[in-house]
Amino acid sequence: MLRTLEIRDMLIIDRLELALEPGLNVLTGETGAGKSILLDSLGFVLGWRGRAELVRAGAEQGEVTAVFDLEEGHPALEVLEEAGLPGGEELILRRVNTRDGRKTAWVNDRRCSGEVLRQLSDTLVELHGQHDDRGLLNPRGHRALLDTYGGLQGEVARVREAWREVMTRRRQLDETRATLDKARGEEEYLRHAVGELDALDPQPGEDAELDARRRLMQGAERLREEIGKAAQALGPDGAEGAANDALRWLESVAGQAEGQLDAPLAAIGRALVELDEAASGVSRALEQLTFNPSELEEAEERLFAIRALARKHGVAPDDLGDFAQGLRGQIEAMTQGATNMVQLQQALVEAEQAYETAAAELGQARATAAKALDAAMADELAPLKMERALFTTEITQAEAGPEGRDEVVFTVATNPGAPAGPLNKIASGGELSRFLLALKVCLTGTTPGLTLIFDEIDRGVGGATADAVGRRLAQLAEHGQVLVVTHSPQVAARAGHHWRVEKRVSEDATLSTVTKLATQERVDEIARMLSGDRITDEARAAADKLMSV
Template sequence: MLRALDIRDLLIIDHLELAFQPGLNVLTGETGAGKSILLDSLGFVLGWRGRAELVRQGAAQGEVIAEFDLGADHPAHAILQEAGLPGGEELVLRRVNTADGRKTAWVNDRRCSGEVLRRLSETLVELHGQHDDRGLLNPRGHRALLDAFASISGLLAQTRTAWGAVAKARKTVQATRAALEAVRAEEEFLRHAVAELDKLDPQVGEDETLDAQRRQMQQAERIRGDIARAYALLSEGAEPSLGEAQRWLEGVEGGDDSGLTAPLSALSRAMVELGEAQDGVQRVLEGLEFNPGDLEDCEARLFEIRALARKYGVQPDELAAHADLLRGKLAALDAGDRDLSDQEAALAQADADYQSLADQLSAARRDNADALDQAVMAELAPLKMERAVFKTLIEPAEAGPEGCDAVAFTVATNPGAPSGPLNKIASGGELSRFLLALKVCLRGDDQSKTLIFDEIDRGVGGATADAVGRRLKSLATSGQVLVVTHSPQVAAQGGFHWRVQKRVAEGITLSEVVPLDTENRVDEIARMVSGDTITPEARAAARALLAS
């Protein structure tokens, strides 16, 4: 509920403080007195887009403060929490507009954006008028209004959940298809590469081992000839010469002091060392023996491993892991077809579940559309529009989280006349009554918003205006309604009455709002009945209206 509105230095308002009440609040006054300025000021603090220049001439800035009472379950609490703003039972909105056009907003003394104000406003205030495109005249909101009338929030929630499941399943299928298509594009390459790598079967560390073996065999090939020649000399020349020399010396040794004992001992030792040298060289030769074909095989495999490593852009030791990676892609391709089939089946099931709920939603809307049409028609009769036809049109639409229906409220002002959108078919007075009838039927149990009707009674009078006033009063029974009106019949139904008027102070025209007591209400309603000159008859008519 809107509890208070404080306006400073906006347009022709220097300072106004208004304290609103539950029930029907009525604002009256002559044309041009400033009633629309009040709505502009309220729209400004709520973040609505309106006039570009609001600051009163000569003032540095304009300011509006709006105070609202919030119930414990008011939807504004969720917005405050999401925006990180302080909450509570009281909500204070403040917005400042400087003379150079800068705008700054606060919520409960915390800075916030205009977008947050607009989101809050959708939960706080509902404006209805002949030129309002935010409320009942906006076809984009008609489906939500029908759903609220039908009380199908549970089915609607199920449908949204089912739509989410469809979207998730569709995303999974699309991702799997994309992945499979990417793999299929290289399937031929993968199969060739895996076959090539499997045939070679490279092992980790094999490149290093083969390279060492190759070097060893190449080195052996170079030195073996020299060692063999040395072995031949040791075996064929040295030993016979040493043996013959030893025999000659032993033959001439004749005594103990011949001087040959030491040389003979040396020759004996040389013969032993020579034998050991021969054995050692022989062992080396045997170790250097290899099949020349082994070197060719070693080099061929080493070169093949390195060629494949260059081909696939990896290190030789990484070839085995790369082969495993390619095998994994092939396995994923084979398994992906099975996964895709399962995912497509899950998508089909999710879509069938969604369609079933969407069909139930459509049926519920059609059933309740008839009930809404009858309810609105019943409200139109007392508003002197018994010949008008109201019809809720439901047509197929693209599937979405709230079903497959497009909903639009249409009217025909007379039987047989073509029907069409509310704001294109009805005249000003007719449109006001259609909107009021709709609001009466759609109000339901939602009393969280302050309803504002801006001259919704324009173009009607007499008994029709009285019927309008009584319905506005009915809407305000358990909530708050603000009405800007020129109709005495509507004004008389108000529980609280303010007069908007102009005054001139020091040559400057200003707008002010005056709360009216019982006698002043009589005079104001009499003025609305008779004009500037208030006659006794007009006062009597005013009292009669108030008494009724």
């Protein structure tokens, strides 16, 4: 709810503070008194695009401050949170316009952009007037209005969930298809690479083993020569023979040496055992160095083949086995991907069928709600002297989307046989105002937390029609706040709070003032609206009667 509106140095207003109340707030005054300036100023602080020159003549800058009371859960709080601005039960908007055209805005004492102001505006104020291109006149919002009127939030939620499922399934299918297409493009390479690796079948550690064996075989001849010399030196013709001769000679005289040769004989025995082990080891080494000359060639070929594959695939030789397993996994995934594609395609078909069912049910519910809205509008238009006008909620097929396949537009035909068209294209000024009022009455309660503003919505009507307009405005104001700029005494008589806007000349400057009226002052103002500048007792009586009905 708009609590206060403070204006300084805007157009013909030098300083003004307007304290508004819940219910029906009415602004009256003569033409040109400045009523529209109040709305221009409110639109300025809300970020609306309006007049370019707003600063009062002689002033350096103009300033407007608007204070709103916010209930818990008010949509404006979400806008504030997304913008990183402080929230709370009170929302203070302030905007300054300098003489050179620069505009600066604050929200709760934090600088903000005009775009944030406009986002907040959509949650705070709804303006209805002959030249308004927001709110009810915007066809983009008609579908949401119809859904709210018909209480179709549940159906819409089901369609949105079904749409999300369709989008998820499509994305999964596209991603799987892209992966599979990429894999199929590499299929020949993958299978050839796996064939090469499987044919070679390299084992971990084989590279080092082959390299060592290759080096061994390359130096085998020299090794065999040296090891053969060692074997000869250790054998019967070498150290072993000499030790046996020494042992035999000593044993032949040991009995005569009275034990002095026992220790040497034992040592020579031990030496012969060690010599035998050494000779056996050398013999085994010679046997291992005995190989077919083709073995070196075979070892080199396999070693070079392993290293060539490792370089080709950019991995270490010992990792070729794991690399081959990874390639096999890709081939398996490709095979599995084809199976997944079939499953995902079926899941997408099922999701699309579920969406079409939900969208069709929502479409039927919208058609039912549209008929009810059209009937309600007919009932509302008759008292507004538009019983011959035809309001129609047109529902046409649109592209599938998160809110179904329906496009909704409110259309009117002002006379029987006349072509129907959008509200703002077909209806004249006075007719448009009454259409908007009737529509808002039918949709009352659909936009909680808004301050509704009607700018001369009663233009071109009078008598019983104006009375009907006043009654409907009062009805709208019962559970919220409505601000009306009016020239109709019948509408003013329904006000819960009444302000008179006047223009005065002070020191060669024309200024606009706003005065809140007490009961008797209201009677005089409504009498003036009935009779003109000269207020008669008859006019006062008529005004009093209007206010008491």
